Amino acid sequence: MDLNAVTDVLRPRGRAELPPACAGDAVLGGGTWLFSEPQPHVRRLIDLADLGWPALRHEAEGLSIAATCTIAELNGFEAPVEWRSASLIHECCHAFLASFKIWNMATVGGNICLGLPAGPMISLCAALDGEGVLWGPDGGERRVSIVDVVRGPREVALAPGEVLRAVHLPAQALRRRAAFRRASLTPLGRSGVLVIGTGDADGTFALTVTASTRRPVRLAFPAVPEAAALAAGLAAAIPDELYYDDMHGRPEWRRHMTALLAQEIRDELAEARA
Known part of the structure; x- marks a missing residue:
C-alpha cells in the first residue's frame, strides 16, 4: 500500500x-x-536496510540475530547439534503461516517491535532468554529481556529514538530441551495460543506463554512441577484480564488451551527428563 x-x-x-x-x-x-x-x-x-548488519552471528556465547534478519534467513540457520532447543527456530518461523514473499521481507526486529501477541519471534526470543540490544539516540546502548521489551499489543519498551539493533540468544538456553505447542481456531489461522517449555540440565523447568496473553508470560520452576503446581502457577501468573480477546480467540478458549498445552509440555519434558 x-x-x-x-x-x-x-x-x-x-x-x-x-x-x-x-x-x-x-x-x-x-x-x-x-x-x-x-x-x-x-x-x-x-x-534500516543500508546499515548492513550481518543477519546472524554464531559464537560460543550464543546466537546474535540482527533486527534486520529476515525470517527466511533465520529459518535457514544450521545450528550446532548441541543446541537442542534451536528446533524452536524452525517451529516459530513456520508459525507465521506466511507466503515466501513475506518470509523474504519480514524481519525479526519488526515482528518483535510490532508487539502483537501472536508475533512468533517474540515467542522464540522470550522462551530462549533473548536479550534485546537497544541503541539510544544519544549513542548509548542498553540490554533488555525480550519478555520485558513487549508490554502489550503494539506497546514496546523502546524510548523515542531507540532502535532495536539485535537479539542475543545465550548458548545455555539453546542447549536446553524444548517442547513447542501451538493452537489456532483454523488450520491456517493466526496463533491463538503458543506455549514453549524448556528443561535445563540441572532440572530447571520454564514455561513461556504467548499469543494467548497480551504480553509474554514466563514461569520458572526448580524442577518439572506436578500437574497441580503447574496449573496453580499459571492461574497466579495470568489473571483473567491478561488473556487476549480478538477474532482469533476468546479469553475463555485461550485460557483453556493454554492450560491444556502447558500440561502436554510438562508431560513431554518430564518423560524426556526421566
Whole structure:
C-alpha cells in the first residue's frame, strides 16, 4: 500500500546517521506490516536496510540475530547439534503461516517491535532468554529481556529514538530441551495460543506463554512441577484480564488451551527428563 503522507525517506549507512526522533517517524525493517494498511500519521521513514548488519552471528556465547534478519534467513540457520532447543527456530518461523514473499521481507526486529501477541519471534526470543540490544539516540546502548521489551499489543519498551539493533540468544538456553505447542481456531489461522517449555540440565523447568496473553508470560520452576503446581502457577501468573480477546480467540478458549498445552509440555519434558 502506498504511504502517501510520507514526505521524507532516510537511509542511514551507519549509527551516526540515525536521526533524532521526530513526530511522525516510522522505522522501516521489512515493511510487511507498515505497508499493509494506511498509516496517515507517518511522515518520515527511517529505512534500516543500508546499515548492513550481518543477519546472524554464531559464537560460543550464543546466537546474535540482527533486527534486520529476515525470517527466511533465520529459518535457514544450521545450528550446532548441541543446541537442542534451536528446533524452536524452525517451529516459530513456520508459525507465521506466511507466503515466501513475506518470509523474504519480514524481519525479526519488526515482528518483535510490532508487539502483537501472536508475533512468533517474540515467542522464540522470550522462551530462549533473548536479550534485546537497544541503541539510544544519544549513542548509548542498553540490554533488555525480550519478555520485558513487549508490554502489550503494539506497546514496546523502546524510548523515542531507540532502535532495536539485535537479539542475543545465550548458548545455555539453546542447549536446553524444548517442547513447542501451538493452537489456532483454523488450520491456517493466526496463533491463538503458543506455549514453549524448556528443561535445563540441572532440572530447571520454564514455561513461556504467548499469543494467548497480551504480553509474554514466563514461569520458572526448580524442577518439572506436578500437574497441580503447574496449573496453580499459571492461574497466579495470568489473571483473567491478561488473556487476549480478538477474532482469533476468546479469553475463555485461550485460557483453556493454554492450560491444556502447558500440561502436554510438562508431560513431554518430564518423560524426556526421566
